Amino acid sequence: MSSGTVHAVDGISFDIDRGEIVGVVGESGSGKTMTALSLLRLVPEPGKISGRILFGEQDVLQMADDEIREFRGNEVAMIFQDPMTSLNPVLRVGFQVEEAMDAHRRFTRQQSRERVVPMLQRVRIPAAKERVKDFPHQFSGGMRQRAMIAMGVSNEPSLLIADEPTTALDVTVQASIIELLRDISRELRAAVILITHNMALVASLCNRVIVMYAGRIVEEGPTRAIFKNPQHPYTWSLLRSMPRVDEVAKERLISIKGVPPDLAKPPAGCKFHPRCRFRIDKCFTEEPPLGEVDPGQLARCWVLMKNIQDPESEAMR
Amino acid sequence: MSRGTLIYAAQRLVLISVTAVVVSSLVFIGIHQLPGNALASERRLNPATEQALLHHYNLDLPWPQQYVLWIQGLLHGNLGESLVNMGTQITPLLLRETTVSVTLGLAAVCVTVFVGMTLGTIAAIRQNTWVDYAASTAAVVGYSVPSFVWAFLLILLTVAPFYNWTGGTFYEDIGWGKPEQIPVPALALGLPYAAIVARLTRASMLEVIRQDYVRTAWAKGLKARIVILRHALRNALIPVISILGPLITGIITGSVVIETLFGIPGLGKEFVTSILDRDYNIVIGVFTFYAALVGLANLAVDLIYPVLDPRIRY
Numbered sequence: 001m002s003s004g005t006v007h008a009v010d011g012i013s014f015d016i017d018r019g020e021i022v023g024v025v026g027e028s029g030s031g032k033t034m035t036a037l038s039l040l041r042l043v044p045e046p047g048k049i050s051g052r053i054l055f056g057e058q059d060v061l062q063m064a065d066d067e068i069r070e071f072r073g074n075e076v077a078m079i080f081q082d083p084m085t086s087l088n089p090v091l092r093v094g095f096q097v098e099e100a101m102d103a104h105r106r107f108t109r110q111q112s113r114e115r116v117v118p119m120l121q122r123v124r125i126p127a128a129k130e131r132v133k134d135f136p137h138q139f140s141g142g143m144r145q146r147a148m149i150a151m152g153v154s155n156e157p158s159l160l161i162a163d164e165p166t167t168a169l170d171v172t173v174q175a176s177i178i179e180l181l182r183d184i185s186r187e188l189r190a191a192v193i194l195i196t197h198n199m200a201l202v203a204s205l206c207n208r209v210i211v212m213y214a215g216r217i218v219e220e221g222p223t224r225a226i227f228k229n230p231q232h233p234y235t236w237s238l239l240r241s242m243p244r245v246d247e248v249a250k251e252r253l254i255s256i257k258g259v260p261p262d263l264a265k266p267p268a269g270c271k272f273h274p275r276c277r278f279r280i281d282k283c284f285t286e287e288p289p290l291g292e293v294d295p296g297q298l299a300r301c302w303v304l305m306k307n308i309q310d311p312e313s314e315a316m317r
Numbered sequence: 318m319s320r321g322t323l324i325y326a327a328q329r330l331v332l333i334s335v336t337a338v339v340v341s342s343l344v345f346i347g348i349h350q351l352p353g354n355a356l357a358s359e360r361r362l363n364p365a366t367e368q369a370l371l372h373h374y375n376l377d378l379p380w381p382q383q384y385v386l387w388i389q390g391l392l393h394g395n396l397g398e399s400l401v402n403m404g405t406q407i408t409p410l411l412l413r414e415t416t417v418s419v420t421l422g423l424a425a426v427c428v429t430v431f432v433g434m435t436l437g438t439i440a441a442i443r444q445n446t447w448v449d450y451a452a453s454t455a456a457v458v459g460y461s462v463p464s465f466v467w468a469f470l471l472i473l474l475t476v477a478p479f480y481n482w483t484g485g486t487f488y489e490d491i492g493w494g495k496p497e498q499i500p501v502p503a504l505a506l507g508l509p510y511a512a513i514v515a516r517l518t519r520a521s522m523l524e525v526i527r528q529d530y531v532r533t534a535w536a537k538g539l540k541a542r543i544v545i546l547r548h549a550l551r552n553a554l555i556p557v558i559s560i561l562g563p564l565i566t567g568i569i570t571g572s573v574v575i576e577t578l579f580g581i582p583g584l585g586k587e588f589v590t591s592i593l594d595r596d597y598n599i600v601i602g603v604f605t606f607y608a609a610l611v612g613l614a615n616l617a618v619d620l621i622y623p624v625l626d627p628r629i630r631y
Contacts, residue, residue, distance in 0.1 A: 042532060069539075073537040073539075077537075
């Protein structure tokens, strides 16, 4: 087996306000999940986190075991991709929600116990009073994800990270889960990071979008601006690679050639240049900084899409 | 316990009784095919006395007839009378000895489960550290050393000093029944199996601690102890339980050796003594009890499953 250092995530930084939903998009392996797991210091072995991970003023890496434990699920809660495997099969659903509250000092034992049913009702689990005693295998996929959300928000965290919360669910269930996430973030005034590769979901739900590629943020900005005027060729290609219902099929879909780079041997210069249709010589040698292209919109590119006359035909060449 | 479980247990109990009857019949038939008769090894008897004795035990009848009589007795819970000690009823004797063996066996199972699971869990959460290597080495050694060797080692280490202090053998001379006599033979009986359980628990734990729900437990901010014991170990034990059945069988049959070595008046010792004495009635009785014990132990293990894993229902 070969070993080597893979910088899965490098120099990520962004702001998020209470009540705001930020979408983090990118291909598989672009470091979305790693960013979220690092924030909770849950990167699986043999992964290592170095440098600093700041949440507000607190450095997550400097926390003692007790502090990080108190931080997890209390300050920052996380909802995972696959609700079928994310709940413990041998413990009752209600107990697993109660336990999340019991782990922290926000509520007394008594309060935790009394809050379980209301929490399940809040995430719209029907007949919550009876189902609180059910085991996960007696729940459907959508219900399990609801229970996960109940568990996540039970301590009223200031940040909720949802890692592809609907990927494993039926399309019909996806919509209701997304609706639930939006409502609950409003009610609790929690900040939400939505990790996904579903652009449609981002468009309908998020205030802001962060686009990641090879462990870096390549573009960031308000959702409208990103969808209307993507400046990074990667964002542009991502958006051009999906069909849109609201536009007549006037354009051909454009695919992004190649695969994401092997992060054990990242390319020099811009990490996207091997797959970029608009690269210039500078892209091969120098990595561009994340610079402001419009108020509130940042992109990591030497070229920028606004400087390209006719990207469609250029891309078709 | 749910209704389904009770029905399931009842069915299994019927099957166990059938098995015990079949086993005892096979032994009965087998033993009566041996040359000579039960009194052959006795010193030369007066022919009239011998005839009277044979008649007393129905041994003068053709064996199919003896079998019918014997089965009738068995169905009434009567295993007959000892050939060597005339007048000793076998059923109460074996019941008494079974309590001794079951006590020892349960203690051995506790050793196995406790030592095995602790070692396995520690090895798993300290994977690839010296703790893991030490635990794994101990497991290989424990497994490779048969229980009678453990018995001798433990006797040398613990019982031998007692022997000098008490001026006699530790177990036979002071009798059996004191709680402090249980741990040493239980260790000898349980340790080799503890090694198996340790290796299985380690493998199972390593798989479970990578599961999504364990990550969820960490992400909730639970204490490490709760994550490991409540979330990981409970799930890791489900596959471990499945070897407890064959393992308990091993412990039960292993008790034959251990009880003889330690002089413990249990079923295992009776097994050896009765064969040496050619006390055929007792031999058949012991086999019958063993068959039932193995069946009951496996049933008990199967009844643990639904307790550990709510997805399993009978």
